Amino acid sequence: MAPAHHQAAAATTVTTQDIRRAQRADGPATVLAIATANPETRRSQDEYADFYFRVTKSEHLPQLKEKLERIYVDKFYINTVELYAMYNFILESHYKLLYLFWDSLQSSNFENFLQIRKPHQGKKSGIENRYTYVNDEVMKAHPEFSDRKLPSLDARVEIASNAVPELAAAAASMAIAEWGRPATDITHLIFSTYSDLKAPSSDRRLASLLGLRHTVCRTILSLHGCYGGCRALQLAKELAENNRGARVLVACSEISLIAFYGPEEGYTDTDTLVAHALFGDGSGAVIVGADPVDAVERPLFEMAFASQTTVPDSEGAITVQHKKGGMEYHIARGLPEMLAGNIKRCLADAFGAIGVAARWKDLFWAVHPGGRRILDLIEEALGLDNGAMAASRQVLREYGNMSGTTVIFVLNELRRRFAADGAEGADWGALMAFGPGITAETILLRVASGLKGN
Numbered sequence: 001m002a003p004a005h006h007q008a009a010a011a012t013t014v015t016t017q018d019i020r021r022a023q024r025a026d027g028p029a030t031v032l033a034i035a036t037a038n039p040e041t042r043r044s045q046d047e048y049a050d051f052y053f054r055v056t057k058s059e060h061l062p063q064l065k066e067k068l069e070r071i072y073v074d075k076f077y078i079n080t081v082e083l084y085a086m087y088n089f090i091l092e093s094h095y096k097l098l099y100l101f102w103d104s105l106q107s108s109n110f111e112n113f114l115q116i117r118k119p120h121q122g123k124k125s126g127i128e129n130r131y132t133y134v135n136d137e138v139m140k141a142h143p144e145f146s147d148r149k150l151p152s153l154d155a156r157v158e159i160a161s162n163a164v165p166e167l168a169a170a171a172a173s174m175a176i177a178e179w180g181r182p183a184t185d186i187t188h189l190i191f192s193t194y195s196d197l198k199a200p201s202s203d204r205r206l207a208s209l210l211g212l213r214h215t216v217c218r219t220i221l222s223l224h225g226c227y228g229g230c231r232a233l234q235l236a237k238e239l240a241e242n243n244r245g246a247r248v249l250v251a252c253s254e255i256s257l258i259a260f261y262g263p264e265e266g267y268t269d270t271d272t273l274v275a276h277a278l279f280g281d282g283s284g285a286v287i288v289g290a291d292p293v294d295a296v297e298r299p300l301f302e303m304a305f306a307s308q309t310t311v312p313d314s315e316g317a318i319t320v321q322h323k324k325g326g327m328e329y330h331i332a333r334g335l336p337e338m339l340a341g342n343i344k345r346c347l348a349d350a351f352g353a354i355g356v357a358a359r360w361k362d363l364f365w366a367v368h369p370g371g372r373r374i375l376d377l378i379e380e381a382l383g384l385d386n387g388a389m390a391a392s393r394q395v396l397r398e399y400g401n402m403s404g405t406t407v408i409f410v411l412n413e414l415r416r417r418f419a420a421d422g423a424e425g426a427d428w429g430a431l432m433a434f435g436p437g438i439t440a441e442t443i444l445l446r447v448a449s450g451l452k453g454n
C-alpha cells in the first residue's frame with residue numbers, strides 16, 4: 001500500500017472539474033430503439049359501451065349508456081352520412097336494393113343488409129380500437145370491480161403488480177432486440193406507471209424479467225399520468241448526457257384496471273364515463289444514450305432540449321385519487337381549451353431557452369393524444385395543417401389514450417413514417433405531453449442519421 005503522503009499527492013493531480021468533464025458525454029442524448037406492446041384483448045369502440053355496461057352489471061342505467069355513446073359517437077355525422085348513402089343507393093339502383101333485400105332474406109344474411117344502418121362509432125373521440133387488460137374473465141373472477149363502493153383496491157394492486165411489469169417486459173425486450181446490444185449493457189432504468197402501487201415496484205420486477213445487471217440504477221415514477229412518458233424521457237436525457245457511456249431504458253406500462261368500475265347510479269359529473277370512453281392499456285420502451293457506437297447502435301432522434309411548464313390556475317383540472325374501490329379521476333371539461341390556450345407559452349419556454357425561433361409549421365409533431373378535441377384545438381391554436389398531428393391521431397385511433405405510454409407509441413409511429421419516406425420533411429420536431437398539474441412537457445427532437453439512412 002502507498003504511504004499516506006503519496007496518496008494525498010495523487011489526489012491533488014486530478015481536480016473534481018477533470019472528473020466531471022470525463023463523466024460527461026460529448027453528444028446529445030439520442031433515441032436508439034423504440035418498441036410498444038398491448039394486452040391481448042382488442043375491443044372496438046363500436047362494442048365498448050355494450051361490453052362496459054354488461055360486465056359492470058349496469059344495463060339498468062340506459063341513460064348513462066347513451067351518455068357514454070354521446071361522448072364518442074357523432075350522431076349527426078352518422079345520420080347524415082347514412083341517410084345520404086341510403087338516398088344514393090336507392091336512386092342508383094332500386095332494383096338492386098330490392099334484389100339485395102330479397103337475397104338477404106333468402107340467405108339469412110339480413111344482418112349484413114342492415115350493416116349500412118350501423119353507427120360509425122368512434123368518430124367523435126377519434127378512437128376506433130383499444131386494448132384492455134380487463135375482459136370478461138377478469139370481471140368474472142372479481143365481480144367487486146364493478147362497484148366502486150365495494151373495497152377492491154387490494155385485489156387491483158395485487159393483479160397490477162404482476163401485469164404491469166410483464167406488459168413492460170414485452171415492449172422492453174423488443175426494444176433491446178432492436179438496439180442490438182445485450183440487456184446487461186443497460187446502466188439505468190426509469191419506469192413510469194400510474195397503475196402499480198406496490199413496493200418493491202415494477203422497476204425491480206422488470207429488471208429481473210429482462211436480466212439487467214444488478215448494478216442497474218432504477219427509478220420509479222408514479223402518478224405523473226399522461227406526462228409520465230415524457231418525464232421519463234427527460235430524465236433519461238439528463239442521465240445519458242451526464243454519465244459517459246450510460247444506456248438508459250425508459251419503460252412505461254399502464255393498465256387501466258386500477259380505475260375500471262361501473263358508473264354510479266344518479267352519478268352526474270360524468271368523469272367516469274369520459275375516462276371509460278378514452279383510456280386504453282399499453283406499454284412502451286425506449287433506449288436512450290449519447291455518442292452512439294458506430295455500426296452497432298442506430299440513432300433515431302436526437303433530444304436537443306427539454307422543458308416543463310406548469311399552467312397557471314390549473315391545479316384542479318386533472319386530479320386522481322386512490323379510493324378503496326379503485327382510482328378516481330376528474331378531468332375538467334375545459335381542459336382542451338386550457339391546453340390550447342397555453343400551448344404557445346410552453347413552446348416559447350422551450351425554444352426561448354435555447355435561443356431558437358421556430359416556425360410551428362416547419363416542425364414535426366409528437367403530441368400526446370389525450371382526446372380528439374385536444375389535438376384539434378392545439379392544431380388550430382398553432383395554425384398547423386390538418387395532417388400535422390397525423391401520427392398522434394393514428395395512435396389515438398388504434399389504441400386510445402394510454403396515459404404516459406402514449407407518446408412512446410406516437411414516437412414509434414413517427415419513426416415508421418420517417419423510415420417509409422426516407423425522413424423527408426421536417427428535421428426538427430416537438431414531443432409534448434400533458435398531465436396533472438396541469439403540467440406540460442416539451443422535448444425538442446431532431447431526426448438523427450439512423451433514420452436518414454433508410
Ligand SMILES: CC(C)(COP(=O)(O)OP(=O)(O)OC[C@H]1O[C@@H](n2cnc3c(N)ncnc32)[C@H](O)[C@@H]1OP(=O)(O)O)[C@@H](O)C(=O)NCCC(=O)NCCSC(=O)/C=C/c1ccc(O)cc1
Binds near residue numbers: 071224225333434
Ligand atoms: C371526445 C370528447 C370527450 C367529446 O367530443 P366533443 O367533440 O367535445 O363532443 P361534445 O362537445 O358533443 O361532448 C359530448 C359529451 O361529452 C361531454 N364531455 C366532454 N368533455 C367532458 C368532460 N371532460 N367531462 C364530462 N363530460 C364531458 C359533453 O358535455 C357532452 O355531453 P352531453 O352534453 O350530455 O351530450 C372531447 O371533448 C375530448 O377529446 N375531450 C378531451 C378529453 C380529455 O380531457 N382527455 C384527458 C386528457 S388528460 C389525460 O389524458 C390524463 C389522465 C390521467 C391518467 C392517469 C393518471 O394517473 C392521471 C391522469
